[in-house]
Amino acid sequence: MAGHSKFKNIMYRKGAQDAKRSKMFSKFSREITVAAKMGGEDMDSNPRLRLAVATARAQSMPKDNIQRAIAKASGGDAETYDEMRYEGYGPGGIGVIVEALTDNRNRTASDVRTIFNKAGGNLGESGSVGFMFDRVGEIVFAGDVTDADSMFEAALEAGADEVESDDDGHTIYTDASDLHSVVSALTSELGKDPESAKLIFKPKEPMVLDQEAAEKLIRLIDALEDNDDVQVVFGNYDIPEDVMEALAQ
Structure with a gap:
């Protein structure tokens, strides 16, 4: 467990408790709403929203919750965060x-x-x-998406800087400015959304x-x-x- 919190590490520590899952969905909703409010509700033209929704979907957040979070951005009673x-x-x-x-x-x-x-x-x-940290992009795919060698080749072809694979899955690191383009390329190549894709502080x-x-x-x-x-x-x-x-x- 290194450097920054990931969902799988949180679950490893605490177990899959319903209360924790509910709190996680609440945080996803807030990020989705903020992303939609800042860049619009069209995911094709709003990379931050696209990544937020992909991360929420990968953690089994219900579709209705995601749609409500997006709609909330344009509502008259939408909070300002x-x-x-x-x-x-x-x-x-x-x-x-x-x-x-x-x-x-x-x-x-x-x-x-x-x-x-x-x-x-x-x-x-x-x-x-x-x-003490570098600001980089981090993309996480489940281990069953592809094998380590294929992921390494696909990630480097997409413009990633580093790839780490283990039994839990694949973690790809990118320059902060390349995160969205690498996610798009890998999603197209692998035919599956990542479990998460975000900017992080890497120690x-x-x-x-x-x-x-x-x-x-x-x-x-x-x-x-x-x-x-x-x-x-x-x-x-x-x-x-x-x-x-x-x-x-």
Whole structure:
């Protein structure tokens, strides 16, 4: 479990609980609404919306929920969300970046600061940990889409920079500006939407954590992800598989 939160890692930690799934769908809905409001409801001309919908579909979000989220963007009662980014240090000095969509900046900032403090970390200024990460595109496909060699060839042909394949699936990294074009090319080539496709903060030099440090950090990440306004959390950490297995017991 390295660097940033993915849905499969969250599920590995917590199990497929209905409450968590409902919260996940709520976050997807907010991102879809914001994307539609900013770039229009036509997915062909709105790459952000297209990626948000593809990610939601890959996680089995009901079609009606997706359509309501899109329609909400043009409704008279549609909320206005601000995109916020918070940076700080978690337990053990781990750099943490939090991305949020909020209709109340003061509330969200206060909530995030409180979560950091309770977990033994501290919220910093903008840019305080950003230098520890690269901004890149990340595309995730399930393992049954194709084999590792074929994915490697297809991804590089599409313009990707890096491909990682394991038993869980394939993760493709791109330059931030190439994310949408690579997703389109791979989707066309493979005939299937990715499980997720988004811009992420990839740690430059992840810190390997032991079980005690990992437990403290995961407590912070869990608390942040449980906040309704928080969309995604990134950190410059690497938790070995044996440690993750021990924590999951």
